[in-house]
Amino acid sequence: MDIQPAYCSLPRPGLRLVNSQFPTLKPVSISGLSVYYQQLLALDQISAEFYPGRVTGIIGPNGAGKSTLLQAMLGLIPTASGTVRFGSQTLADQRHQVAYVPQRSQIDWLYPATVWDVVLMGRVQKTGWFRRFSAASRQQARAALERVGMAELRNRPIGQLSGGQQQRVFLARSLAQEADVFCFDEPFVGVDQKTETVLFEIFHELADAGKTVIVVNHDLGEAITNFDDLLLLNRSLIASGPRQQVLNQENLRHAYGGTVSFYAA
Amino acid sequence: MRPDRVMELVRALVEPLQYGFMQRSLMTAVLVGLICAVVGSYLMVQRLALLGDAISHSVLPGLAVAFVLGINLSLGAFIAGILSTLAIAWIRTRSPLKEDAAMGIVLSAFFALGVTLITLIQKNNKIDLNHFLFGNILGVTAADVRDTVVIAGIVVLVVFALYKELLFYTFDPLGAQAVGLPVNRLNFGLMALIALTVVASLKVVGVVLVLSLLITPGATAYLLVPRLHQVMLLGAAIGIVSSISGMYLSYWFNLPSGPAIVLVTSGLFFLSLLLRPQSGLWQLKP
Numbered sequence: 001m002d003i004q005p006a007y008c009s010l011p012r013p014g015l016r017l018v019n020s021q022f023p024t025l026k027p028v029s030i031s032g033l034s035v036y037y038q039q040l041l042a043l044d045q046i047s048a049e050f051y052p053g054r055v056t057g058i059i060g061p062n063g064a065g066k067s068t069l070l071q072a073m074l075g076l077i078p079t080a081s082g083t084v085r086f087g088s089q090t091l092a093d094q095r096h097q098v099a100y101v102p103q104r105s106q107i108d109w110l111y112p113a114t115v116w117d118v119v120l121m122g123r124v125q126k127t128g129w130f131r132r133f134s135a136a137s138r139q140q141a142r143a144a145l146e147r148v149g150m151a152e153l154r155n156r157p158i159g160q161l162s163g164g165q166q167q168r169v170f171l172a173r174s175l176a177q178e179a180d181v182f183c184f185d186e187p188f189v190g191v192d193q194k195t196e197t198v199l200f201e202i203f204h205e206l207a208d209a210g211k212t213v214i215v216v217n218h219d220l221g222e223a224i225t226n227f228d229d230l231l232l233l234n235r236s237l238i239a240s241g242p243r244q245q246v247l248n249q250e251n252l253r254h255a256y257g258g259t260v261s262f263y264a265a
Numbered sequence: 266m267r268p269d270r271v272m273e274l275v276r277a278l279v280e281p282l283q284y285g286f287m288q289r290s291l292m293t294a295v296l297v298g299l300i301c302a303v304v305g306s307y308l309m310v311q312r313l314a315l316l317g318d319a320i321s322h323s324v325l326p327g328l329a330v331a332f333v334l335g336i337n338l339s340l341g342a343f344i345a346g347i348l349s350t351l352a353i354a355w356i357r358t359r360s361p362l363k364e365d366a367a368m369g370i371v372l373s374a375f376f377a378l379g380v381t382l383i384t385l386i387q388k389n390n391k392i393d394l395n396h397f398l399f400g401n402i403l404g405v406t407a408a409d410v411r412d413t414v415v416i417a418g419i420v421v422l423v424v425f426a427l428y429k430e431l432l433f434y435t436f437d438p439l440g441a442q443a444v445g446l447p448v449n450r451l452n453f454g455l456m457a458l459i460a461l462t463v464v465a466s467l468k469v470v471g472v473v474l475v476l477s478l479l480i481t482p483g484a485t486a487y488l489l490v491p492r493l494h495q496v497m498l499l500g501a502a503i504g505i506v507s508s509i510s511g512m513y514l515s516y517w518f519n520l521p522s523g524p525a526i527v528l529v530t531s532g533l534f535f536l537s538l539l540l541r542p543q544s545g546l547w548q549l550k551p
Contacts, residue, residue, distance in 0.1 A: 038361065074443050095445030102439045111310055111436050112493045121433045125444040130426050157491040177444065 025052035025210050026087030028073070028181055033082030035065070035072045042068050044236040046082070050229075052180075055203045055213045057227035057243075059220065061256050064234040066216045067103065067185050074100055074183065086181065096125050099174035103185045104166055109159050115169050116154040119145055122176030137176075144175035148198055164195030171202060181212045188217060200226045220252075220262040281516045289410050290402040290469075291512050294526065296417040297462075297469045298478060298504030302486075303424055303497045304462045305479030307455055309487065310496075311435050314480050315365055316353075319372040320456070321463045321475040323349030325379020328397055328467075329386055339412055339464045346460030349375050350453075376472075400471035400523035402512075409468055416465040420458055424497075431455065432493055469508075470523035477527040478504060485534040488541050503533055 028050040035043040043065045050056050058066045071077045073084045075092040084091045091098065099122070122144070123137040133141075145151045148168040158166065167187055174182055187199055200223070203213045207228070215227070224230075230246040232238040234255045239246045252260040281287040308317045324342035331341020349371050356367040383394045396404070424431070434441040434451045442448045459479075466475045486499035511526030 071439070076439055076442055095443065098443060100440055100443030102437065106439065107437055108310075108312070112487055112491055112496050113432070113436060114492055117432065117492060118436070120429070121436070121440070124429050124433050124441075125446065127429070129430070133429070173440075183443075 025180075025212075027051045028084065028086050028091060028212055028214070030073055030084045031082060033069070033072055033084065034080040035068055035077065036080050037068070042235065043072060046233070046237050048231050048237060048240045050181075050212050050214050052210050052212045053207050054228040055200075055207045055215065055226065056229040056231060057224065058214065058216045058231045058233060059218065059224070060233035060238070062218065064255070066218070066233055069233060070100075070183050070185055070214065070216055074098060076100075091181070097180040099177040099179035099182045101170045101174050101182075101184045101187060104163065104170070104189065106185075107166075109161075109166060111158065113158055114154065115145070115150060115156050115158060115161070116141070118158060118169050119154075119172045119176055122173040126178070140178070141172070141176045144172040145169075147175060147202065148172045162192065163189075164191035167191050167195055168198060171199060175202070179211070182206055182214065184213075184215045186216050186218065188219060188223065196223065220260065222263045224263055277517065278513070281513065286403050286405070287512075287516065289405045289407065290522070291509065292410055293405050293413050294402060294469050294508035294512050294522075295505050296413050297466045298482070298506075298508035298526075299501045300417050300420045300462050301466055301475070301478035302482035302500035302504035304420060304458050306483035306486075306493065306497045306500055307431065307435055308459065309480055309483045310493065313364075314476070315368050315372075316350075317459060317463075317479040318476045319353065319368040319375075320346045320349055320459055321466075321472045321479075322372045322379075323375035324460070324463055324467070325397060325472055326375055326382055327379075329379055329382035332386060332390070332392060333382075342464045342467065343460050345375065345379075346463055347457060350456040350460070396471070397467065398471045398473050399521065400467065400469050400474070402469050402522045405468050413465045416461050420462060423454065423458060427451070427454070428494070470526060474523050474527050477530060478507075481527075481530045481534050482507065485530075485537050488537050503530065507533060 030049075031047045033043060033046040034041070046069060058069060060066050068077065072079050072082075073091065074095070075084075086094050086097070119141045120133055120137070123133055123141060127133055127137055142151065145154055148171050150165065150168050150172060153161070153165065158169065161169065171187070174184075182203075184199075188196055191199070203215065203226070207213050217224070217227075224243070224247070227243050229241060230243050231240040232246050232251055232255050238255045239251045247262055249260070252262060282291075305317060308314055324346045327341040327343070327345025327348075328338050329341075330345075331338045334341075352371045352375075353364070353367045356362060356370065357364055379397075380394065383392065383397065386392055387394060393401075430441075430446055430451060434446060434448055435455075438448055441451075462479070463472075463475050466478060470478060482504040483496055483500040485503050486496045490496055490499055507530035508526050511529045512522055514520055514529070515522035515525040
């Protein structure tokens with residue numbers, strides 16, 4: 001990539017110190033989270049914190065349980081032990097404040113729906129039962145589509161979008177939700193450079209607005225420098241904290257085995 | 266057309282309507298065509314066509330038990346249909362089996378039980394297994410019509426009221442669960458709608474052919490329009506047209522009415538498969 005996106009070079013004072021910019025906002029705290037898949041221990045006693053104002057990457061090798069951690073945190077799969085809190089309450093009781101974007105491969109993209117239908121889904125929970133979408137909700141959805149550069153394709157069936165466009169539609173859906181915690185499961189898989197740029201731009205905008213952004217990502221390439229914090233996982237927690245502290249040979253050898261090359265900038 | 270030919274056609278269309286049984290069966294077939302297409306669209310988009318088959322075959326033992334106990338047959342069928350979905354869910358949570366295997370097991374077990382029970386019962390009662398298997402639309406009573414109207418009303422009302430939630434849930438169940446929608450209740454509601462629809466359809470096509478009315482009209486519409494509500498509306502229109510034409514064909518040519526309806530709807534499907542523009546009608550200009 002020859003042109004550095006603006007957000008890479010911007011000094012972001014105050015964000016180096018954990019949670020200093022948004023002291024009143026509440027972190028997502030998981031403690032002692034264990035998950036079994038059939039008889040297999042998939043996650044072993046994970047404890048970690050995700051802070052508002054930070055973009056946190058969950059990284060680790062294939063089968064490390066990255067997506068499982070995200071789904072377990074949100075109560076989408078049964079857990080064997082552990083709690084997940086958002087501030088003083090459990091996260092499960094505050095689901096309306098959580099936007100979750102599943103892996104693209106989990107979705108049937110031949111479903112008969114248009115871009116507009118999918119983005120409006122972000123407003124379903126706020127709209128409530130037996131009501132139609134309000135004008136404000138439609139406005140919210142329109143703004144979200146514009147933000148991700150998909151406004152012109154709003155009437156297009158989702159099956160006719162590229163992978164990157166599909167991901168941006170899902171991003172727009174999560175933006176329309178006006179949540180406080182944003183969770184993305186492998187958003188960079190199979191997307192174009194433009195989409196990757198848009199995604200990171202928006203992640204940082206969200207963080208700068210005091211949101212908690214959690215991103216499952218398997219890639220240790222250059223893009224990893226876009227994360228503020230990292231959580232390195234291989235069934236158990238290897239390391240977590242600011243990116244520079246987590247990314248070192250010892251941690252990575254621990255997680256991946258052998259020598260691992262990563263982008264250290 | 267010459268005037269006498271027109272008169273002949275009009276007479277052929279009007280003549281059956283003077284019979285009460287024909288009025289009742291047409292009314293029932295139209296309502297069933299409508300709700301099957303609407304509810305079946307949810308099965309199709311979730312790739313759960315086999316579930317429609319499982320529920321429809323599973324109502325059979327419920328019919329038999331209800332007959333023996335002397336309670337409303339539709340109620341017995343509905344309960345058995347619900348039980349089958351619970352059995353499928355139970356097998357899935359208790360074992361590493363996939364959904365289609367669980368459905369296959371439950372479908373055949375319930376169906377075998379139903380056939381056995383009804384065969385035992387029909388030896389000394391006037392109850393005909395064939396009517397349940399293939400429908401008996403000419404035997405529709407005024408009470409049956411009333412039941413069908415009530416069921417159709419419930420189904421249409423629920424789908425209308427929960428449209429946006431069901432769209433979200435059937436498209437992205439995890440996403441819907443993540444924002445706090447009660448996905449288990451939505452799923453159960455959907456199963457109940459399907460069971461209700463199957464019960465209403467029994468007289469028209471019977472348990473073996475219900476699947477056609479559930480899947481084919483929606484699948485036909487899916488080839489032609491891009492959004493779920495359009496699939497439902499066009500599917501319903503196709504279902505209704507199939508029901509009416511099937512009934513007339515059955516009357517004119519003395520064909521079994523359930524299979525006649527199914528043949529019409531299948532014909533419409535193949536027609537739209539062959540005639541739709543290669544890229545789909547909804548292809549936008551770039």
